[in-house]
Amino acid sequence: MDIQWKDEFALGIGIIDDQHKKLIERTASFSRAVERGDTDGIGDTVNYLLAYALQHFGAEELIMIRNRYDRFKEHRDEHSWFIKEVYDVYCRMADPESLSPRELTDLRDFLVRWVLDHIMQKDRDIARCLPPRGAEKK
Numbered sequence: 123m124d125i126q127w128k129d130e131f132a133l134g135i136g137i138i139d140d141q142h143k144k145l146i147e148r149t150a151s152f153s154r155a156v157e158r159g160d161t162d163g164i165g166d167t168v169n170y171l172l173a174y175a176l177q178h179f180g181a182e183e184l185i186m187i188r189n190r191y192d193r194f195k196e197h198r199d200e201h202s203w204f205i206k207e208v209y210d211v212y213c214r215m216a217d218p219e220s221l222s223p224r225e226l227t228d229l230r231d232f233l234v235r236w237v238l239d240h241i242m243q244k245d246r247d248i249a250r251c252l253p254p255r256g257a258e259k260k
């Protein structure tokens with residue numbers, strides 16, 4: 123399943139858009155490792171994705187808090203859910219034999235779809251709580 127940055131994903135919030143590009147790149151690296159059936163690569167890219175997702179979600183949540191975003195709690199739950207899912211994949215990669223290629227592909231498709239849907243729908247709504255462009259709090 124292909125995933126790459128498209129300009130239509132941009133929210134117009136510079137700091138978040140830059141981080142979303144990186145999040146998509148890391149998701150794409152994971153996706154390619156699954157495609158190749160590269161067990162070591164899957165473990166490394168999941169680790170890399172997990173680390174970046176934590177960092178990015180923290181920054182995004184701080185923007186929401188500072189702007190008193192009315193759906194912050196619901197949004198934070200979505201982030202937590204994603205981290206827990208990726209964490210499960212990371213733990214299971216300690217014993218790669220525990221995941222069949224089919225399970226890995228399904229998990230990959232699921233995570234890729236989550237990232238795209240989240241950026242296109244949930245994150246888009248954050249812009250609603252921000253001051254006019256150029257005046258956003260960092």
Ligand SMILES: [Fe+2]
Nearest residue numbers: 182240244245
């Ligand atoms: Fe988000």
